[in-house]
Amino acid sequence: MVCCSRLLLRKYGNFIDNLRVFVKGGAGGMGLPRLGGQGGKGGDVWMVASKEVNLKTIKDKFPHKRFSGAAGGNSSVRSLKGMSGAACEIEVPVGIAITNDNGVKIGELDKAGDRLLVARGGHGGSFRSNFEPSKGQNKMVRLDLKLIADFGLVGFPNAGKSSLLSKLSHAKPQIADYAFTTVKPELGKIRYPDFKQLSVADLPGLIEGAHENKGMGHKFLKHVERTKQLLFVVDVHGFQLSNKTFYRTVFETIQLLTLELELYKKELLSKPALLAVNKMDLPDADNKFQALLDQLADPQKHLQSLSSDLIPSHQIEFRHILPVSAHMGTGVSQLIACLRTSIDEEAELEIQDAAQKKLESLQTSPFGTKKNTSSLSP
Ligand SMILES: Nc1nc2c(ncn2[C@@H]2O[C@H](COP(=O)(O)OP(=O)(O)OP(=O)(O)O)[C@@H](O)[C@H]2O)c(=O)[nH]1
Ligand SMILES: [Mg+2]
Structure with missing residues (x-):
């Protein structure tokens, strides 16, 4: 620790x-x-x-x-x-x-x-x-x-954000078994066979109270504002900053990260988000992952472990939840595919949105209305 x-x-x-x-x-x-x-x-x-x-x-x-x-x-x-x-x-x-x-x-x-x-x-x-x-x-x-990236990595220290970035891209961030290894944001690029590239920003770890400027997180939360989507990275075995702080399970970790984002700027929670559950190579990881899926399926039932001031007012609906091991590289190719799907889906939604807006503006404009009514009259 x-x-x-x-x-x-x-x-x-x-x-x-x-x-x-x-x-x-x-x-x-x-x-x-x-x-x-x-x-x-x-x-x-x-x-x-x-x-x-x-x-x-x-x-x-x-x-x-x-x-x-x-x-x-x-x-x-x-x-x-x-x-x-x-x-x-x-x-x-x-x-x-x-x-x-x-x-x-x-x-x-x-x-x-x-x-x-x-x-x-x-x-x-x-x-x-x-x-x-x-x-x-x-x-x-x-x-x-403010970094502009397709994805911002959000997680507590030591979750393996930098390790994951090094597997997703050619970036060579510093990796170590102590908290706050990453002290400045770093960008990595995922390259796809069709030459599309997605950028991923590795951010310093957040801790509880980051929105109040505790730890390194607050200074960097602003970077999350500009990333299009969020990739939460959590340790399947949970997190404890030191022996003076509480141990948090992986489910609690997700709640606390959500709360920090919400307290900093609640609009951040409206961004599409994915969840990578890391360190699946460690013993008992499968059971812990399964338990997490159950908890996320019915969060209200499992929130009692946290005091009410540590519960975010909104739960994030993750588009994809993936078990990975940055260490072994397992699940990384699936994650790469999901990141791409998520960005493509969002782009498609934006196109549909723009088309819908254009249609609405045509229908409300005097020209649009006139055309509609005259063409219908016999
Ligand atoms: N067993 C195991 N260890 C991992 C895995 N991914 C990362 N680690 C280890 O976890 C420790 C922290 O990894 P980092 O990638 O530096 O974590 P981080 O989230 O970037 O941490 P900060 O920069 O401090 O926020 C290192 O000792 C890594 O080797 C994994 O999938 N399995
Ligand atoms: Mg790091």
Whole structure:
């Protein structure tokens, strides 16, 4: 089990998932009074999503963390309209949410090449219209990285999430028999014979109270927000963090994980979810797995073991429940197939949903209604 001093000694690592930077649009140029010229506009500051950078590279490359657009040119005798100042483009990682210092969201950049204007340059001065040049907008903005993945691995420490990821993909995450081995999210890709790829995010283990910032979990729960579906990974023999904490059976583990997600953001429970019950190679695993299936079939009957404040208000309906052994590789190919089925089913539902919405909008539009009624009248 876990040795606390060992935990304290372990470093959080180099990974950073948020950064505050100062952005400032360029000032507008001056208009030349004598000939009624107009100053150039100050350069804007943009954020552009790129797969080539991460927040650490930005922090290392720009230790000052200040970004400004160039000032607009003054008008001159040769050029009555001053040159516009060059825009500043900051390359940021894909999957960034940008907020101002008050926590108000400015925007999100989800795909490589997505752009967001974060500080507008000032306008140029014009003597004729009595226009003073203005300064550019300036503000502190916060960049928050949220992984975008098809699946997020949700589980208590030591459940075997990283072991499973290493079997599902070519990723080589750190694996060890102590809690919180994974300290930063890691992405792996499952490659299918038809070249389709699904991404799986290995997240640090959650513990009870993660939503209150206990353990490592809270910091990473936000990543779960952006994963399309959840893959719960549990140890068939249950979980105990240390001899000072309760032992939880595998069924209780699922309840407690559900509760943590619910307390953090209950919308997370609406995501499609699958369950991998790991370590099936260990003795007595089959009996424990069978008992779990019975408990999940009638959860209310088996919830008495938990105090009422540890019971989530909703039960997750898992689309697939699979016994696996990340250690031996058993059940992994079935899991890979189920993950694909689940994503394909969801895509199909989205297509049907979009088609249904389109149909409804056609039927309610004046054109749609008119067409319907006139074609029916003899
Ligand atoms: N017997 C057995 N042991 C396993 C299996 N999968 C993982 N383990 C062991 O369980 C321990 C924890 O595995 P990890 O993959 O690091 O677990 P994790 O869920 O990523 O843990 P954290 O990163 O701490 O949250 C390691 O000692 C693994 O070798 C399995 O299927 N069977
Ligand atoms: Mg791990």
